Amino acid sequence: MKKLTRIICFICIVAVLAVFAAGCGQVTSKGSDSASGTSSQDNSTAAKPTDKPKQVTMRFSWWGADNRHEATLEAIEAYRKLNPHVTIEGEYGGYDGYQQKLMTQLAGGSAPDLIQTDPIWNQQLGVQKENFVDLSRESAIDISQFDEGVINGFCLVNGIVLGLPMGINGFGVQINKSFMERFNIPLDTRWTYEKIIEVGRKVHEEDSECYLYIEDLTGLQVKFMCDYTRAKYGKYWIDDDYEIHITKEELTEQFSKMKELFDSGAAVPLGETALYNNKLEQYPKFINGQVGMVQDWSGLMAKYKEVIGADNFAVGDSIIVENAVDTSTTYKPSMLLSVYSKSKYVDEAVKFTNWFLNDREAALILKDCRSIPGSKAARQALIENNVLDKDVMQMVENTLKNPAPPVPLIMNNSEIAEITKDVIQKVVFGDITPEDGAEELITSVSEKLEAIKAESN
Amino acid sequence: MQQKRKKENKKAVKTALTHVFLIFLGLIMIYPLLWMFFSSFKPNNEIFGSLGLLPKQVIWDSYYRGWNSGQFTYGLYFKNSFILVTPVVLFTLISSALVAYGFARFNFPFRKTLFSIMISTLMLPNAVIIIPRYILFNHFNWLNSYKPFTIPSIFACHPFFIFMMVQFFRGLPRELDESATIDGCNTFSILVRIHTPLLKPALFSAAIFQFIWTWNDFFNSLIYINSVRKYTISLALRMTLDTAAAANWNEILAMSTLAIIPSVLIFFFAQNYFVEGIATTGIKG
Numbered sequence: 001m002k003k004l005t006r007i008i009c010f011i012c013i014v015a016v017l018a019v020f021a022a023g024c025g026q027v028t029s030k031g032s033d034s035a036s037g038t039s040s041q042d043n044s045t046a047a048k049p050t051d052k053p054k055q056v057t058m059r060f061s062w063w064g065a066d067n068r069h070e071a072t073l074e075a076i077e078a079y080r081k082l083n084p085h086v087t088i089e090g091e092y093g094g095y096d097g098y099q100q101k102l103m104t105q106l107a108g109g110s111a112p113d114l115i116q117t118d119p120i121w122n123q124q125l126g127v128q129k130e131n132f133v134d135l136s137r138e139s140a141i142d143i144s145q146f147d148e149g150v151i152n153g154f155c156l157v158n159g160i161v162l163g164l165p166m167g168i169n170g171f172g173v174q175i176n177k178s179f180m181e182r183f184n185i186p187l188d189t190r191w192t193y194e195k196i197i198e199v200g201r202k203v204h205e206e207d208s209e210c211y212l213y214i215e216d217l218t219g220l221q222v223k224f225m226c227d228y229t230r231a232k233y234g235k236y237w238i239d240d241d242y243e244i245h246i247t248k249e250e251l252t253e254q255f256s257k258m259k260e261l262f263d264s265g266a267a268v269p270l271g272e273t274a275l276y277n278n279k280l281e282q283y284p285k286f287i288n289g290q291v292g293m294v295q296d297w298s299g300l301m302a303k304y305k306e307v308i309g310a311d312n313f314a315v316g317d318s319i320i321v322e323n324a325v326d327t328s329t330t331y332k333p334s335m336l337l338s339v340y341s342k343s344k345y346v347d348e349a350v351k352f353t354n355w356f357l358n359d360r361e362a363a364l365i366l367k368d369c370r371s372i373p374g375s376k377a378a379r380q381a382l383i384e385n386n387v388l389d390k391d392v393m394q395m396v397e398n399t400l401k402n403p404a405p406p407v408p409l410i411m412n413n414s415e416i417a418e419i420t421k422d423v424i425q426k427v428v429f430g431d432i433t434p435e436d437g438a439e440e441l442i443t444s445v446s447e448k449l450e451a452i453k454a455e456s457n
Numbered sequence: 458m459q460q461k462r463k464k465e466n467k468k469a470v471k472t473a474l475t476h477v478f479l480i481f482l483g484l485i486m487i488y489p490l491l492w493m494f495f496s497s498f499k500p501n502n503e504i505f506g507s508l509g510l511l512p513k514q515v516i517w518d519s520y521y522r523g524w525n526s527g528q529f530t531y532g533l534y535f536k537n538s539f540i541l542v543t544p545v546v547l548f549t550l551i552s553s554a555l556v557a558y559g560f561a562r563f564n565f566p567f568r569k570t571l572f573s574i575m576i577s578t579l580m581l582p583n584a585v586i587i588i589p590r591y592i593l594f595n596h597f598n599w600l601n602s603y604k605p606f607t608i609p610s611i612f613a614c615h616p617f618f619i620f621m622m623v624q625f626f627r628g629l630p631r632e633l634d635e636s637a638t639i640d641g642c643n644t645f646s647i648l649v650r651i652h653t654p655l656l657k658p659a660l661f662s663a664a665i666f667q668f669i670w671t672w673n674d675f676f677n678s679l680i681y682i683n684s685v686r687k688y689t690i691s692l693a694l695r696m697t698l699d700t701a702a703a704a705n706w707n708e709i710l711a712m713s714t715l716a717i718i719p720s721v722l723i724f725f726f727a728q729n730y731f732v733e734g735i736a737t738t739g740i741k742g
Contacts, residue, residue: 059683065699066526073528090528091683094698097676104680107588108595112683287506307502 053085056348059112061091063098067302068369075365079355086348088114106131113343114352117163117336119154120412125338126157133339133346134160140347141354145375153406154333163336164357167371170298170392170399171330173316176308179210179292187314191293193228193257194322200266203292211285212292213267216277220270220428221421223295224258226407227318227330234325238416240408242453244446248438255427255434257321262428270428281307295319298395299334299371305391315395328404334371372396413452419444490717497711504706516707520715523708527696528685531712534693538719541678541689542671544607549667550660552613553622558648560619561626562634572623579616583676591680601683606671618663625659626652661727669720690716 062072069092076088091112099121105111106128117125125132135141136151143151146164155161173191180187183203189195200212215223229237229246232254237246246254261267268283268291276283281303285291294304295318305313318329337357339349356362363378367387373379382388410416420441427437496504497519499512524531559565560572594605613619629652637651653660675691682688688696694712697704 061683063699065704066697068699069527069696089684092685092696093679093692094695096695096698097679100676101679104588104591108591108600110595110600282505284506287502 053083055085055087056345057087057089058114058343058345058349058352059091060088060114060352061098061102061112062116063093063095064369065094068092071366071369075356075362078361078365079352082355083351086352088352109342111340111342113340113345113349115163115338115340116166117338119165119332119336122154122157122162123409123412125162126409129158129160129162131341132160132162133341133350135164135339135350135353136161138350140350142358142377145358145377147374147376149403150333150374155336157409163338164353165333165335165374166337166357167299167334167368168374168396168400169332169334169371170396171295172298172318172395172398173293173295174301174304174308175293175314175316176289176291177312177314179289180314183210183212183292185212185292188316190317191319192322192324193261193319196319197257197260197264197266200261200292201264204265207290208265209285210290210292211266211268213261214273214280214283214286214291214294215261215267215270216273216280217270217421217425218277219296220258220424221417223319224254224424225420226411228254228257228321230326230328230330230404231320231324236408236411238408238410238445238449240410242410242449244442244449246442248435248442251438251441252435255424255437258424259427259430259434270425280304297332297334297371298392298399301389301392301395313391315391315398317398326404328402329399330407331399331403332406333374368392410449410452415452416445416448419448493710494714497707497714499707501706504710519705519707519711522705523711524715526705526708531690531693531715533686534688534690535715537687538672538689538691541603541606542668544603545610545671546664546667548607548610549613549615549618550664552611553615553618553663554648554653554656554660556613557619557622557626558652561623562644575616575619579620587676587680594681600681601687603682603687605681606677615667618667621663622656622659625656629655657730661730665724665727668723672720 060072060076062068064072069090072092073090076090079088080086099118102111102115102117103124111131135155136143141164143161143164146155150165150168151161155163155165175187177187183199183206185199185203196213203210203212225237229235229250233246233250235245237251238244262270268285273280273283280286280294280296283291286294287307289308293316296304298315301315320327337353339346339353343349356366357373358375358377360377360381363373363375363381364385364387366373366378367382368389372388372392373382423437423441423444426432426440427434432440491510495510495512498515498517500514500516503512503514560568560575590605591600594600597604599605599608609615633651633655634647637647642650673691675695678689678692682692685696690712694709694716697709
């Protein structure tokens with residue numbers, strides 16, 4: 001009996017091993033298949049200029065909502081009509097998870113040929129710049145259509161042009177008109193934080209359900225640690241030299257103002273907006289018209305406008321401080337279009353990039369689904385055909401009157417942002433005084449900066 | 458006599474109270490689902506502006522529009538999800554049962570070591586293995602297909618289910634194996650004829666778990682599947698959710714409601730077998 005069991009065991013093991021071997025064999029053959037496939041395609045790309053263009057299939061990934069998906073797919077279809085040998089497959093979805101997926105793909109060497117990226121990832125993407133085509137070296141792209149300031153400030157990372165701006169984002173307040181009329185606040189006020197506190201306090205005293213201003217934690221971190229410091233002191237608090245450039249006194253003043261913004265009742269309590277981080281348009285009081293205004297990018301205007309109602313909506317300049325040293329407005333490209341350097345069809349991808357960003361026909365299909373186009377030619381086409389949203393256009397114009405220089409890359413570092421948010425929360429909720437907050441922030445951020453500096457060297 | 462009636466009355470009151478309490482708790486539990494269902498008929502401002510169930514302004518076409526939004530209809534995404542989930546569940550059951558049988562009933566060299574290695578993979582957080590796995594599957598040329606899901610399940614790469622079934626096997630009396638051997642069963646037919654019927658409850662609970670987990674899985678599908686044509690339900694639902702624009706929440710909630718139906722149905726259908734499995738287990742271990 002025992003013998004029989006042993007024999008059966010032996011047979012089983014052999015069978016399993018055989019299956020494994022077969023599996024491996026199949027896999028290796030597949031691997032070599034793909035390898036040979038790659039090389040043959042490489043040959044064809046090299047030989048292309050002489051003979052008829054070969055069928056090319058490229059992948060293009062982007063994030064967005066329905067309107068952007070539809071417009072982009074339509075543009076791809078139009079391109080296919082112009083270049084029948086090029087098929088482009090869209091890989092699209094929401095913003096959630098997009099960055100994680102892209103990073104995994106870059107690590108695995110299987111990223112799409114055309115990639116939409118967010119300029120705030122520049123620091124992380126710039127470290128692996130070998131993955132991206134330097135678009136300034138590609139003659140097929142008319143780079144002169146783009147503002148040099150934008151290119152140098154937001155696209156040039158570690159010596160290469162990582163991507164080209166698909167759109168330009170203006171910045172400013174987005175206002176609920178009937179709220180302002182109800183409380184007799186003129187629409188063309190140039191808002192300062194002092195004024196928001198003053199007027200907002202009155203509004204909240206008049207009706208305790210109403211707030212003049214709304215801000216979430218993510219926004220607070222950006223607006224106080226970037227815009228406020230620049231307006232008040234004409235500098236950024238940290239810079240790419242990995243040093244802190246703000247004194248404890250300045251930071252304390254800044255934190256006190258921030259705390260007052262909430263304590264005075266001018267802004268919706270931070271605890272209440274915690275659930276609506278990055279989606280303030282879903283905050284019930286905002287929907288019910290009990291909030292006066294929000295400050296955000298023009299690219300995000302559509303969602304606020306839909307909630308407030310197009311007739312009831314107005315835009316205004318960005319918020320500064322009283323006696324501001326610097327009255328410029330933050331701005332950035334909405335997103336960049338990059339070409340993957342390991343793509344099999346870099347030339348075709350570059351050609352498509354040029355068409356997608358600069359061509360009139362493409363512009364008229366895409367309209368402002370990625371905010372106002374970054375390319376002059378595309379913008380001109382839209383203006384001539386009168387298809388731009390007037391509020392978005394106005395906000396971008398307001399912004400371009402006096403655009404701020406690009407923020408240092410280090411300010412987009414997510415670890416520093418997390419530390420800052422943590423301290424900001426403690427200060428606003430009253431767990432620590434603004435003074436202690438300033439102290440804590442300076443200590444922990446300077447440690448972090450040292451660590452980052454050590455890593456980068 | 459009177460005392461008895463009193464006792465009965467007391468008992469009835471107690472049961473009634475328990476029932477009221479349980480119904481109340483049950484309602485609290487199911488409220489989010491009810492809310493999801495009713496909200497699929499509301500406009501955006503009502504969804505976020507109020508907590509009430511009944512819509513003031515009813516939107517009837519959210520199911521129709523949600524189903525047909527975008528490049529493909531949701532029919533495709535449902536089909537994809539089934540194509541992905543069905544083999545994964547079947548293969549997991551077969552392979553996990555085989556491996557668990559091996560661990561529970563046979564003595565072979567390094568059994569304990571191998572078992573602890575298997576259990577240790579259970580402890581590995583998903584985030585740690587995601588990049589190596591991705592690179593591996595990329596070399597196999599499996600990306601943008603359902604192979605990263607189905608093939609590991611053929612090779613019993615779900616240690617949780619193996620562990621669960623090993624525990625179950627250990628509860629089955631060895632006397633059953635012995636009497637089956639006397640009746641002329643070999644080791645394989647012991648598994649098929651004797652153990653599988655007894656294993657039913659474990660198999661069904663594994664099937665329920667695996668179905669629901671794979672059906673709802675977002676991150677792995679996100680990483681391995683690129684083409685929208687191959688998107689599963691969980692990817693499709695997130696397709697239109699973006700920070701840049703207000704989504705039509707009623708359409709998304711309508712599709713979410715449809716998306717949970719298979720999981721709910723599977724649970725209720727399989728639950729019958731589940732109970733039956735326990736009832737017919739015969740000998741107690």
